[in-house]
Amino acid sequence: MQRADGLDCRGLTKEYQGSRGRRALDSIDLQVPARGIFSLIGMNGAGKTTLVRILATQLEPTSGTASIDGLDVVKQAKALRERIATVPQEARTVPWMTPKQTVLSYLMWRGTSYSASKAKASEVLAKVGLEQQEDVLTRRLSGGMKRKVMVATVLASEADIVFLDEPTTGLDPISRKELWAYLGTLAKDRFLILTTHYLEEAEELANIIGIMHMGRIVGLGTLDQLRAEVKQQYSVRVAAGHELPSITDGRVTRARSGEAQILTTEDEAYRLSRQLLERGARFSMSRVSLDDIFFHLVNRSDLEGTRA
Amino acid sequence: MKPWGRQVLASILVNSIYEMKNYPVVLINTVLSPLSFLLVIAFVSRGQLIPDAIEGGFIMSMFNSGMSLQGDLAHLKNDFKLQDMVVSSPTSPAAYVTGMALAEVIYSTPALAVLVVLAAIYIHPGVAEAVLLVSVLLLMFLASIAIGYTLSTFSSDIVQSFAFSRLISTLFSTLPPVYYPITLIPTPFRYAAYLSPTTYAAEISQNAAGLLSLSSSGVAAAWGVLLATTAALALVAMKKARWREV
Ligand SMILES: Nc1ncnc2c1ncn2[C@@H]1O[C@H](COP(=O)(O)OP(=O)(O)O)[C@@H](O)[C@H]1O
Ligand SMILES: [Mg+2]
Numbered sequence: 001m002q003r004a005d006g007l008d009c010r011g012l013t014k015e016y017q018g019s020r021g022r023r024a025l026d027s028i029d030l031q032v033p034a035r036g037i038f039s040l041i042g043m044n045g046a047g048k049t050t051l052v053r054i055l056a057t058q059l060e061p062t063s064g065t066a067s068i069d070g071l072d073v074v075k076q077a078k079a080l081r082e083r084i085a086t087v088p089q090e091a092r093t094v095p096w097m098t099p100k101q102t103v104l105s106y107l108m109w110r111g112t113s114y115s116a117s118k119a120k121a122s123e124v125l126a127k128v129g130l131e132q133q134e135d136v137l138t139r140r141l142s143g144g145m146k147r148k149v150m151v152a153t154v155l156a157s158e159a160d161i162v163f164l165d166e167p168t169t170g171l172d173p174i175s176r177k178e179l180w181a182y183l184g185t186l187a188k189d190r191f192l193i194l195t196t197h198y199l200e201e202a203e204e205l206a207n208i209i210g211i212m213h214m215g216r217i218v219g220l221g222t223l224d225q226l227r228a229e230v231k232q233q234y235s236v237r238v239a240a241g242h243e244l245p246s247i248t249d250g251r252v253t254r255a256r257s258g259e260a261q262i263l264t265t266e267d268e269a270y271r272l273s274r275q276l277l278e279r280g281a282r283f284s285m286s287r288v289s290l291d292d293i294f295f296h297l298v299n300r301s302d303l304e305g306t307r308a
Numbered sequence: 309m310k311p312w313g314r315q316v317l318a319s320i321l322v323n324s325i326y327e328m329k330n331y332p333v334v335l336i337n338t339v340l341s342p343l344s345f346l347l348v349i350a351f352v353s354r355g356q357l358i359p360d361a362i363e364g365g366f367i368m369s370m371f372n373s374g375m376s377l378q379g380d381l382a383h384l385k386n387d388f389k390l391q392d393m394v395v396s397s398p399t400s401p402a403a404y405v406t407g408m409a410l411a412e413v414i415y416s417t418p419a420l421a422v423l424v425v426l427a428a429i430y431i432h433p434g435v436a437e438a439v440l441l442v443s444v445l446l447l448m449f450l451a452s453i454a455i456g457y458t459l460s461t462f463s464s465d466i467v468q469s470f471a472f473s474r475l476i477s478t479l480f481s482t483l484p485p486v487y488y489p490i491t492l493i494p495t496p497f498r499y500a501a502y503l504s505p506t507t508y509a510a511e512i513s514q515n516a517a518g519l520l521s522l523s524s525s526g527v528a529a530a531w532g533v534l535l536a537t538t539a540a541l542a543l544v545a546m547k548k549a550r551w552r553e554v
Contacts, residue, residue, distance in 0.1 A: 057395060091389040096331050110397050114309075163396070
């Protein structure tokens with residue numbers, strides 16, 4: 001089989017031991033160029049971490065193959081490990097180490113000398129605004145600072161393929177925005193695979209977005225491509241328990257929660273809004289956002305799932 | 309220094325030097341734990357078994373290295389996801405674990421230093437006995453880190469990791485006659501003691517120090533069992549230890 005450059009998954013499947021046939025990844029086919037930020041979005045349990053851990057050579061796939069820049073994640077793991085770095089989901093700083101010791105030891109694991117690692121650690125910690133804290137035990141740092149230390153480790157490394165699994169989950173909005181800035185810097189000369197369940201994060205940072213749902217990729221492309229895939233440019237979302245007005249032009253998607261989405265034209269969206277307003281229904285109307293695309297693709301795939 | 313040496317050093321720094329530097333209290337525990345049992349035996353036997361207990365202290369401090377390794381590896385893997393970061397790096401499992409294990413030796417140095425002084429006073433071994441003792445200790449160390457590493461890759465949380473440690477310590481250190489001669493154990497229980505590699509290590513070193521007189525075939529058998537057990541455990545560690553999870 002011809003191996004493409006960039007990220008290439010074919011029929012990638014993961015069934016954890018003891019999961020009785022439930023597939024955490026269900027035959028994923030995926031080709032993405034290895035540059036900029038590729039963001040995987042999806043709800044908890046969608047399979048993001050499983051996919052990232054397989055690509056980062058931490059977890060064995062059950063079947064299928066995956067490669068990055070032609071390097072197979074199983075058969076050529078040794079060569080690939082020279083080029084990748086990860087910040088796993090729920091990775092934490094070790095409390096008995098300082099930020100400098102954290103970055104320094106990580107660089108030494110990557111094979112850098114002690115003195116070079118030490119210099120690089122200080123340089124990178126200054127870059128993420130932690131020069132004052134580089135010698136403070138990490139247990140004394142705030143949650144946002146600890147996360148910056150984790151990002152600094154991969155920022156300091158020479159790895160050009162970097163995995164970050166939900167690096168901003170649990171952070172306050174300000175720390176999150178700060179971290180986004182560093183992720184942007186990180187992506188300048190690297191390929192970043194970033195998972196998140198904050199859609200605005202993918203919207204802000206990603207060059208390419210992959211939408212995951214129940215172990216499958218249900219949408220893939222740039223934000224514009226995903227918009228185009230949805231076709232209609234306006235979205236009306238009606239809360240559960242409200243009857244929908246008659247629709248002349250548009251597509252209806254319904255979530256399990258009962259919430260309905262109508263993707264439609266601008267004119268029709270305004271007409272529907274007036275009717276809903278008159279009835280006093282709870283609803284919202286806007287141009288199609290990533291959130292609307294996500295809603296549409298995820299709930300559509302649920303429907304297909306039940307039909308199949 | 310070769311990258312391999314740097315990787316080993318990184319593990320040593322994280323698992324001992326930085327921890328000792330930033331949390332000096334951990335040192336007290338490593339000195340006390342092998343010595344406390346020694347003191348108990350010395351008191352109970354009214355000084356009779358001091359030499360046995362010193363040798364026991366050596367063996368247990370080696371054996372404890374493996375148990376600490378298990379705990380430390382599991383902690384770094386499960387609670388900090390540090391091992392995943394290292395898996396996705398050029399470091400091999402061998403380099404990672406070697407450094408982590410050497411870190412445990414560094415932790416034991418204060419206790420070992422005290423034991424060496426005590427041995428010089430109470431046992432005064434000759435060169436040959438000393439070499440023999442060091443070889444036994446080395447084997448004990450290898451066996452225990454092989455067990456420790458293997459177990460650490462199977463535990464996914466701290467409760468499991470604790471349970472493993474307790475179980476192994478009881479089987480290999482509390483029950484077997486490490487701090488006293490096996491002849492003090494009544495027969496049916498004696499056979500059970502022979503299930504633990506620490507028993508053979510104790511026999512060899514007690515015999516070398518003249519605290520026990522084994523026939524030469526008995527000595528050979530003890531060595532055979534000890535070597536075979538260590539080799540088997542090392543093989544299991546290499547085969548079963550999960551660097552990439554399944
Ligand atoms: N170690 C594991 N053993 C068994 N099942 C798992 C394991 N890890 C994850 N899963 C299951 O696989 C699915 C995908 O999980 P995960 O990849 O963590 O999703 P996400 O990162 O998108 O939240 C979930 O149903 C989860 O319960
Ligand atoms: Mg996850």
